[in-house]
Amino acid sequence: MRAVENALGITIPDNARILRNLLEGAQFVQDHVIHFYHLHALDWVDIVSALSADPAGTSELSRSISDWPNSSPGYFAGVRDRLQTFVDSGQLGIFANAYWSHSAYKLPAEANLLAVAHYLEALDWQREIIRMHAILGGKNPHPQTYLVGGMALPVDPHSQHAINPQRIAELRSLAAQALAFVQKVYLPDLLLVASHYKEWAGLGEGVGNFLAYGDFPSDTSGSPDSLWLPQGLVLNKNLDAPPYPLDHTQIGEYVTRSWYTYSEGDHVAKHPWDGETEWNYTGPQPPFELLDTSGKYSWLKAPRYNGTPMEVGPLARMVVAYAAGHTRVRELVGQALSHLGLGAEALFSTLGRVAARGIETLVIAEKMETWISELEANMDSGNLAIHNGTFWDPSTWPSQAMGWGITEAPRGALGHWVQIQDGTIANYQCVVPSTWNGSPRDALGQRGPWEEALIGTPVADPEKPVEVLRTIHSFDPCMACAVHVMDADCREITSIRIV
Numbered sequence: 001m002r003a004v005e006n007a008l009g010i011t012i013p014d015n016a017r018i019l020r021n022l023l024e025g026a027q028f029v030q031d032h033v034i035h036f037y038h039l040h041a042l043d044w045v046d047i048v049s050a051l052s053a054d055p056a057g058t059s060e061l062s063r064s065i066s067d068w069p070n071s072s073p074g075y076f077a078g079v080r081d082r083l084q085t086f087v088d089s090g091q092l093g094i095f096a097n098a099y100w101s102h103s104a105y106k107l108p109a110e111a112n113l114l115a116v117a118h119y120l121e122a123l124d125w126q127r128e129i130i131r132m133h134a135i136l137g138g139k140n141p142h143p144q145t146y147l148v149g150g151m152a153l154p155v156d157p158h159s160q161h162a163i164n165p166q167r168i169a170e171l172r173s174l175a176a177q178a179l180a181f182v183q184k185v186y187l188p189d190l191l192l193v194a195s196h197y198k199e200w201a202g203l204g205e206g207v208g209n210f211l212a213y214g215d216f217p218s219d220t221s222g223s224p225d226s227l228w229l230p231q232g233l234v235l236n237k238n239l240d241a242p243p244y245p246l247d248h249t250q251i252g253e254y255v256t257r258s259w260y261t262y263s264e265g266d267h268v269a270k271h272p273w274d275g276e277t278e279w280n281y282t283g284p285q286p287p288f289e290l291l292d293t294s295g296k297y298s299w300l301k302a303p304r305y306n307g308t309p310m311e312v313g314p315l316a317r318m319v320v321a322y323a324a325g326h327t328r329v330r331e332l333v334g335q336a337l338s339h340l341g342l343g344a345e346a347l348f349s350t351l352g353r354v355a356a357r358g359i360e361t362l363v364i365a366e367k368m369e370t371w372i373s374e375l376e377a378n379m380d381s382g383n384l385a386i387h388n389g390t391f392w393d394p395s396t397w398p399s400q401a402m403g404w405g406i407t408e409a410p411r412g413a414l415g416h417w418v419q420i421q422d423g424t425i426a427n428y429q430c431v432v433p434s435t436w437n438g439s440p441r442d443a444l445g446q447r448g449p450w451e452e453a454l455i456g457t458p459v460a461d462p463e464k465p466v467e468v469l470r471t472i473h474s475f476d477p478c479m480a481c482a483v484h485v486m487d488a489d490c491r492e493i494t495s496i497r498i499v
Helices: 002-008 014-043 048-052 055-065 073-089 109-129 131-137 165-195 198-202 314-324 327-340 350-380 433-438 449-454 466-474
Strands: 210-212 215-217 227-229 232-234 251-254 302-305 400-409 412-421 424-431
Touching: 002 400, 002 412, 014 109, 014 131, 014 165, 014 215, 014 350, 014 466, 048 073, 048 109, 055 073, 055 109, 055 165, 073 109, 109 131, 109 165, 131 165, 165 198, 165 327, 165 350, 198 350, 210 314, 232 314, 314 327, 314 350, 314 412, 327 350, 350 466, 412 433, 433 449, 449 466
Parallel strands: none
Antiparallel strands: 210 232, 215 227, 251 302, 400 412, 412 424
């Protein structure tokens, strides 16, 4: 939407800005908590070890780090019994796939039981909290109320089918529940786990360059200065200078090592406005042999900023915010480093990535109440506009228009570029977070962040490389987002035309 709005010069109403902030904020909070407990925790937590935990000891540990109410010995005994039932049945279900009893696991049994209990609690918590998306977006994932020019969600205090005082109260309650869990469960658990794995503050560094598009605008001006999470670049891990300003024309994608081809040759970088997605698969054929990385070896393109690989995601956003002087981010980063007894260099690591995600979750969860109050104030004052429909007639559009729209997804910087000709999309390209982070080497041989972060990682057992998973999972990869999907026979799947 932002790309088309940029191309057609559309300014959205203030309520649309707030609704988008709330939808995106709810997604960040839920997504980050899910990532920690359900996608990443088992890289650090030994489920089987939890069976030997003393529930009374787990209760004491829990109460030492938080006043979360579910902390009695009986509660943790019940969790241990549930886990034992899984094990005795021989069907571990959600706990089936991991390297249990691996030598790289270091948490005490009581900490493992605490993490398992909160893993299970987070399943119920996230199901409740994401009701914010049902209220504001109709469904999750992929909310349905986003619309070019604003939102398709009415704001009307007198309508049962709109955002009204009852909905505001419900949103406020859900936001408070989200914040409480983040404050009293997620952050204490994160710091507890991190305290047992401090060596990971020196592993998984990556490329040392960070890109954040910034997001959560405070007005509808479109100015980078309006972004609550700031925009910019930090190069060479330099936290002492303000972030460099973003110039999107410096973004280019290589396909030198990717299974695509460019009409001008595969050693050039193309800006997304000029981007091409022509597949050129040269990889293994059945039966699949080892991948030859001396040539093309990935379905990901290789985005670069001014020829430089960049990391995106929660760590990049927090690094840019820190360098930009974001008061709350600086405060929380300082508290986390002090708690762990680590210096600022620890940010640039696997552990730093995990911690940054938690810090970001807290600052966004804290901000949700502000956006709800802004929406309530607009509604109370009679400001009910949610859409700018002045552009609906394509005959009023310029014959040619180009636009770009950027946002921050939970996994990192997300950009869309569009060319419109005679009312039709002539070219459209997106560059998504996992493409930045998971990119293969480029024409200069530079590795992407994933590849660079794995250099020097110690692996105790090559058959069970949990250490590799720890670093890759710290980026929260999404290959489904990052790969350009196409029909193998080059058939047109669908055609969309604006009339």
